[in-house]
Each structure stands twice: as structure tokens, then as C-alpha cells.
Amino acid sequence: MTWYVFITLAIFVFAVAQWLRKQIDAALGHRRLIKRHRLGIPLPPEPRPDPICGCLHHLAFHDPRTGRCNGTAPEATKWKDDPYGQKVPIAWKTAPCPCLRYVGPEQPADAADTPPPMPVDDPPPGDSGPG
Ligand SMILES: [Zn+2]
Numbered sequence: 001m002t003w004y005v006f007i008t009l010a011i012f013v014f015a016v017a018q019w020l021r022k023q024i025d026a027a028l029g030h031r032r033l034i035k036r037h038r039l040g041i042p043l044p045p046e047p048r049p050d051p052i053c054g055c056l057h058h059l060a061f062h063d064p065r066t067g068r069c070n071g072t073a074p075e076a077t078k079w080k081d082d083p084y085g086q087k088v089p090i091a092w093k094t095a096p097c098p099c100l101r102y103v104g105p106e107q108p109a110d111a112a113d114t115p116p117p118m119p120v121d122d123p124p125p126g127d128s129g130p131g
């Protein structure tokens with residue numbers, strides 16, 4: 001055998017090992033989900049979609065009082081006619097985003113501002129502590 005046969009074999013073995021690892025990971029993940037279901041453990045919540053507005057800016061760019069977006073957007077400054085009689089922009093400048101209100105995925109109100117509730121540890125009655 002020559003050296004390139006060894007290299008080809010090594011690449012093939014590596015690819016098969018990667019494929020096998022992926023299959024085993026998927027099977028174990030599925031088994032884990034079935035076990036959680038049998039034990040009555042609720043599934044983890046679906047990850048929320050990113051709060052991206054229709055203007056392609058994040059929710060954080062939008063003023064909470066006025067709703068206006070503080071991001072920037074390209075604005076066409078030069079146009080030219082294409083062969084079909086349509087105006088096509090050929091030059092842009094940066095301008096304030098024209099978005100007036102966030103329209104992206106709904107976010108839970110004040111979820112980021114509200115701290116989680118503190119656990120309440122009441123001492124058992126009659127227990128006055130050490131001493
Ligand atoms: Zn927006």
C-alpha cells in the first residue's frame with residue numbers, strides 16, 4: 001500500500017467515527033427526554049426568539065417611552081433607471097432608523113427588571129438557635 005491509501009483510509013475512519021458519535025449523541029439525548037417524561041419532569045422551555053424588530057434592530061434600540069428606534073439605517077441618495085424602467089438605488093447614506101414602534105416578538109413584561117422571589121425560611125417554632 002502506498003501513503004495516499006493510508007491517508008484516504010484515515011479520513012474515512014475519521015468521518016465514520018464522527019458520524020457514529022453524532023448518532024450516539026442523538027440517541028442518548030432522545031433517551032434522556034423519554035426518561036424525563038416518564039419521571040414527570042417538565043421539559044425545559046423552548047428558547048425565546050431574539051427580540052429583533054421588523055426594522056432589524058434589537059428591542060434595546062427602541063425607546064421604552066416613545067417607541068422610536070435609535071438605530072441607523074441606510075437611505076438611498078442616488079438612483080438610476082434600470083433597463084425595465086425601475087429606479088434602482090446606487091448610493092446610500094446613514095440615516096436615523098424610521099421605525100416608530102417595536103413590532104418584534106413579544107417579551108414578558110419586566111422579566112429582566114424583576115428579581116426572582118426570595119426563598120422564605122421561617123425558623124421552626126420553639127427553636128431559638130444554638131445555645
Ligand atoms: Zn424597530
Ligand SMILES: [Zn+2]
Pocket residue numbers: 053055056057061069070071072097098099
Ligand atoms: Zn430600527
